[in-house]
Amino acid sequence: MVERRLIYALLLFVVCAVAFLTVNARGNWEFVLWFRGTKLLGISLVAIAIAVSTVLFQTLTKNRILTPSLMGFDALYALLQTALVFFLGGLGFAQLAPQVSFFTSFFFMMLASLALFGTLLGQSQQARGEDMHRLLLTGIIFGVLFRSVTSFFQRLIDPNDFVVAATSSMASFNSINGDLLLVSSVIMALGLIAAWYLRFDLDVLALGRDAAINLGINYKQRVYVTLVIIASLVSVSTALVGPVAFFGLLVSNLTYHLFPTHRHAILLPAASLLSACVLIGGQTILEQLLNFSTPLSVIVEFLGGVTFLLLILKGRSR
Structure with missing residues (x-):
């Protein structure tokens, strides 16, 4: 049954992709397909990265209302963008090569992730289940710290530069740089291959620490590798379009409901396909029917926030 639904999801993705490429297309088809195809690839990469990283994170935490944004990735990205504007100025930031901004964001987010994971998970813990709880708490604390430093920088910069910093820190599915897609695809491919290789171990990790160890899984090693995969996927998607806090929550719970x-x-291919369908279909509707009257990120975050509240209320009613 779920395999059949997976085929339906694949067909829906194809329909959404074809509609994105062809609806209201006029003029030179070679240029239209290249232009829209580049944007389609970028949106698909971001959608898959967010969906897979969220499912993996929820598997490790055994909680369906948590997302990788809790680890402070979005706050760190906003801090990096604001710091660049602070030191380079709005004009200097605008003249900065997209590759420099991308690799700066990706490098520091990966560095912070590895430092955090290695420090907390590398210690020998006698108490069961403490590692992940301490990791979540530390990530939340660092997120608050990053937001505070970002606010401090924003108070010091020129008001015109503040607009540049605020704009660059917001998610935008409309300004994906095509020059960054190759390196993003390579990084994502490595992460997705690693996640697919661990798919059976992830089924065991979802049972909990004790059950995984009793079944012969090297729990700490598998958790660390999975967290590195999550960090790489989140870093790529955030560096491409900016932070999207609740979209992963929306897509992952939709996947659990349908599959x-x-x-x-x-779960991994299903979440990827549904995520791509939501973003591609939403972008098609906004571009061709609503003429960009509302940014897609605003709608996505609104629906994700509503989903989060419903899950919280559902949990309290039990």
């Missing part, structure tokens, strides 16, 4: 299975061999 009621514990098998990550189904």
Whole structure:
């Protein structure tokens, strides 16, 4: 049954992709397909990265209302963008090569992730289940710290530069730089291959620490590798379009509802396809029907926030 639904999701993705490429297309088809195809690839990469990283994170935490944004990735990205504007100025930041901004954001987010994971998970803990709880708490604290430093920088810069910093720190699915897609695809491909290789181990990790160890899984090693995969995927998607806090929550819970299975061999591709369908379909509607009257990120974050509140209220009612 879930395999059949996976095929339906694939067909829906194809329909959304074809509609994105062809609806209201006029003029030179070669240029239109190249222009829209580049944007389609970028949106698909971001959608897959967010969906897979969220499912993996929720598997490790065994909680379906948590997302990788809790680790402070979005706050760190905003801090990096604001710091660049602070030191270079708005004009200097605008003249900065996109590759420099991308690799700066990706490098520091990966560095912070590895430092955090290595420090907390590398210690020998006697108490069971403490590692992940301490990791979440530390990530939340660092997120607050990054936001505070960002606010401090924003108070010091020129008001015109503040507009540049604020704009660059917001998610935008409309300004994906095509020059960054190749390196992003390579990094994402490595992360997705690693996640697919661990798909059966992830099924066991979802049972909890004790069950995974009793079944012969090297728990700490698998958790660390999975967290590195999550960090790489989140870093790529954030560096490409900016932080998107609640979209992963929306897509992951939609996947759990439509694909009621514990098998990550189904959940990972299903979440990727549904995520791509939501972003591509939403962008098509906004571009061709609403003429960009509302940014897609605003709608996505609104729906994700509503989903978060519904999950919280549902949990309290039990």
